[in-house]
Amino acid sequence: MRVLLVGDYPPPHGGVAVHVQQLHASLRERGVETMVLDIGKGGRPAPDVIPVRTPAQYGRKLAGFLHEGWTVHVHTSGNNPKSWMLAATAAVHAPRSPRVITLHSGLLPDYLAHSLSRRVFARMALAGYSRVVAVSGAVREALVRCGVPPEKILVYPAFCGSQVRPGEATPAIQEARARRKTLLAMAHHPSPVYGRALMFRALRRIADERPGVGLAVFGPGTRSEEFMRDARESGVEALLENLWELEHAQALALMARSDAFIRPTTHDGDAISVREALTLGVPCVASDVCVRPQGTYTFRAGDAVDLAAQVHHALEAGPTQGVSPDAGPVLMKLYEDLTQSTILGGEIDAAR
Template structure:
């Protein structure tokens, strides 16, 4: 096995900002490898692309290709994180698979709950996925639903590893106005949204309006890209937050809401359970035990569940299943040690 000090990993994927989803997972892996003595860098293909120590903006396609080839030639193990739900994602996967052949075989993690429906809609997509993934040394899915869709494409041996770790769940300083909001709300709900249809923002706001009719003191804290443009009674938008601030909002709320229409394995749901919050979420993707489930796209059912949850006793920190971090690190050849990125 490769020793910790010889480990060289290139993570290809989104990196904060913005926070959430793939970007959060990539940042956690980056910090964990470095905290355990390995060499790790990130080729950031996300929207932020802000240079930071060890994080390199991918830039244009020619620049990305040159950087990817350079890292592979220097022996970096390539691990690409992508949705698997559109042609661009699979073009990225193919490029990383090809580069990975130079450095011992690449890894891929497929994250999106939209991926299964997209792949299974056309035979050509299933054929393409099988051909691309056959070139990887390891294929990882964040949920059983994604793994099962890949099996229908003819891809066997897929590992299911949640994109979640307890190691980095450490709420930081809260955003301004959170203390005042918390003091005046009973109950306080919170949710992370983004300006994409699958996040279910409209459904959430309709459901919360119904909740306010019956519980006038209820409030909803929103955070995430585009949340600062929401103007509704009882809704308090915080905009895009750093992860530690988002965790502070989550820790202060009574009930975390995940109204998505599609999901892989939501990191935020697992974070909320680990912080002892009650969770109401749609029955899509993978949901850990302890979540109150509602049908996706049903504002009335969501409102009823939010009201019912408000009458339940406060939760306690929940075990949310296996920690995916150590499994991924073991694939890199990194073993646990006392020094960690969270210390």
């Protein structure tokens, strides 16, 4: 069995890219011959990772793997036209090559609900896939409304619990931990979806009741003028530990040393970071915009008062432990079944 993963690969360390990286490692550890076609903006050398930066380069590489009969697993958000074009191009006719796609974004239902043409294109793009993996029930329901057969869809979180392995804490992480009596952590992105403004409002309230609190933020956009302006206007500039962009293992090291991890998003699929926090035994507070794993403290989306209250509850309760699903074995079994079906189908055709 040979598996090609198609999707973003770190850096940067977004949710899809991290899952592709973890799934790649999980399959390799299980002895599966696996490669990654990296369509993101990374390019850092990694074993068995092929960076492609132009449509022509992508097409040539993909065609070679399809011709050789690799099982191809596409990972994409599903919340923009580029994502659906990727889905469509990877589903071209290739009888010897089973196809699987995971759709990751919590924005997908709203994107598809916007117009009939989007739903029709999505149904057509997914027709060439043997199985479609939806990271949440909401994503599954949106796909079913498009006309994707329900029996074709597998709902499973894009998470490999066995790969949650914190690295060494950087000096900056160690210093942040030492400076703060209570250290919260949050993954940042400049998109409003990540809830920066809401978190800053809640942090001001938390600090009024918990002297010595700090918020460690990491991710893209933390050096921007907009970020610093929002911090000043919210009165939380002195409460921030700005760690810029971290390698994923370092982000896990920060998370493991934090008193709570916060996910104040306005939309979500199945956030890897939430499951990572719970796997590490770190209390996690997240918005109620989607179904969260058991053990998560949820707050009403957009409500800074409720967010602050749930952070207090989480801190008072202390360390927790959540169940850690692992997509690695589940997907490996799926690949094996599809490979056997393809071989059997080829043998039947040859006998006719």
